[in-house]
Amino acid sequence: MIGEMYDKYVLPKILDVCCSTKPINYQRNKVVPKAKGNVLEIGIGSGLNIPHYDKSSVNKIIGLDPSEELNEIAIKKAAKYSVDIDFVIGGAEEIALPSNSIDTLLITYTLCTIPELKESLKEMKRVIKDNGILLFCEHGIAPDQNIMKWQNRINPLWSKLFGGCNINRNIPKIIQGSGFKISKLEQMYLPSTPKIVGYNYWGEASL
Numbered sequence: 001m002i003g004e005m006y007d008k009y010v011l012p013k014i015l016d017v018c019c020s021t022k023p024i025n026y027q028r029n030k031v032v033p034k035a036k037g038n039v040l041e042i043g044i045g046s047g048l049n050i051p052h053y054d055k056s057s058v059n060k061i062i063g064l065d066p067s068e069e070l071n072e073i074a075i076k077k078a079a080k081y082s083v084d085i086d087f088v089i090g091g092a093e094e095i096a097l098p099s100n101s102i103d104t105l106l107i108t109y110t111l112c113t114i115p116e117l118k119e120s121l122k123e124m125k126r127v128i129k130d131n132g133i134l135l136f137c138e139h140g141i142a143p144d145q146n147i148m149k150w151q152n153r154i155n156p157l158w159s160k161l162f163g164g165c166n167i168n169r170n171i172p173k174i175i176q177g178s179g180f181k182i183s184k185l186e187q188m189y190l191p192s193t194p195k196i197v198g199y200n201y202w203g204e205a206s207l
């Protein structure tokens with residue numbers, strides 16, 4: 001009961017605030033404006049990427065997320081920034097879109113949370129066009145043994161508190177392991193961010 005109330009009323013606000021720090025917004029701006037054509041944003045959440053889209057490059061945006069509560073916040077943001085988005089409530093494990101229909105898959109701070117990564121990446125590969133691009137920006141496992149050790153220790157509790165978010169996923173390995181080929185990869189600790197959650201990976205991949 002308390003857990004349900006927390007997930008419904010508290011967690012969406014926590015995620016919205018925690019994912020909109022200055023360093024994270026800076027990261028968003030490195031990735032999101034590259035989206036073009038028909039865009040599918042996986043795990044659009046509360047819509048924190050909405051202000052960063054280059055509207056002149058985008059044909060259509062579809063925002064997928066299983067959380068109705070986060071979706072309500074995202075709808076308000078889309079209206080505020082006059083961005084036309086088709087919101088779909090659902091997980092990436094089963095994407096109700098035709099194969100070979102998406103020019104840009106955008107995923108930010110969501111590979112940490114998706115429970116069924118294998119199925120989800122398979123679906124992402126199905127819907128993306130042969131010449132489409134996957135833009136990603138994620139936090140994940142740090143390169144330093146000491147930080148990694150704490151990430152692994154804290155992860156079980158962290159995941160319970162933050163809606164299934166994992167702080168110790170190896171993002172490049174997950175993307176490449178699914179069959180996507182990474183063509184650009186950058187990584188660093190975000191400034192002013194605790195190191196256990198602040199190691200970011202961002203870049204581009206394709207089929």
Ligand SMILES: C[S@@+](CC[C@H](N)C(=O)[O-])C[C@H]1O[C@@H](n2cnc3c(N)ncnc32)[C@H](O)[C@@H]1O
Nearest residue numbers: 019043044045048067091092108109110113114
């Ligand atoms: C930390 S939030 C990030 C939200 C947003 N991408 C951002 O950059 O602010 C993680 C998001 O993953 C979403 N999520 C959880 N399970 C998912 C799934 N199976 N498929 C797609 N998204 C999922 C959550 O609802 C949440 O919106």
